[in-house]
Amino acid sequence: MEEESRSYTEGERPSEADFAGVKADLGKRFVAAVIDVVIGVVLGLIPAVGGLVAAAYWAIRDGLEFEFMHHRSIGKHVMKLRPVTLDGSPMDITASVRRNWMFALGGVVQLLWLIPFIGWLFVIPVALAAFAIGILELFLVITDAEGRRLGDRIANTQVIEVEE
Numbered sequence: 001m002e003e004e005s006r007s008y009t010e011g012e013r014p015s016e017a018d019f020a021g022v023k024a025d026l027g028k029r030f031v032a033a034v035i036d037v038v039i040g041v042v043l044g045l046i047p048a049v050g051g052l053v054a055a056a057y058w059a060i061r062d063g064l065e066f067e068f069m070h071h072r073s074i075g076k077h078v079m080k081l082r083p084v085t086l087d088g089s090p091m092d093i094t095a096s097v098r099r100n101w102m103f104a105l106g107g108v109v110q111l112l113w114l115i116p117f118i119g120w121l122f123v124i125p126v127a128l129a130a131f132a133i134g135i136l137e138l139f140l141v142i143t144d145a146e147g148r149r150l151g152d153r154i155a156n157t158q159v160i161e162v163e164e
Contacts (some may be wrong), residue, residue, distance in 0.1 A: 023147040024159045028079040036061065037076030044110055051114070055107025063096030064123065082151075082162045090155070099155035105130035 036058075044054035062083045068074075071084050071091040081089055083099060092110040109127045112119040133150070140149040146157050 004092060023145065024081050024161050026142065026147070028081055028161070029141060029147070029159060032075035032079040032081055035078055036073045039074055040106070044107065048114070051107040051110025053107075055104040056112065058103040058107060059097045059100050059101045060093050061096060062099060063091055063093035076159070079096065080162050081159050083157045083159050086158060095155050095157060099151040099157050102130070102133045102151060105133070 040054045040058055042058055044050040046053055061069075062076070063071060065071065067079055070082075076082060083096075085091060085095060089095075105126055109123055109130065112123045112126060137149040141147055146158055151156065152158055
């Protein structure tokens, strides 16, 4: 039996029952991720602090209270996707960090390059960890029935489609 897809209007707070089993479109999630990667790369180019700024964007991107973002990343906003908590509580910076900390590791790698010797010792292990976690996240988004990745499980969230 096929599940009926449900979209949510801006500001509407779905309950767990409202979106259980509804998987956001993978194509839209991919395009949203590409948009966010481009933003992260551009932020990473800021001299000296780029890695830190990019890591901060990745960690808090789904919890910012900016009018143009509405508690989601710019990529998700453009693609009309929204991360929501399964208990219906508002998506905030804390939930965003729990959901996205693993993606901030790329910015940490950039920062480690700037720290002579000690930082350089950690670049490869952190980069390998970030790569492995990224592969796991991609695998889970594709194979999980609800499209929930590791970050979603940690933060008790799911990405849904919204009407705007």
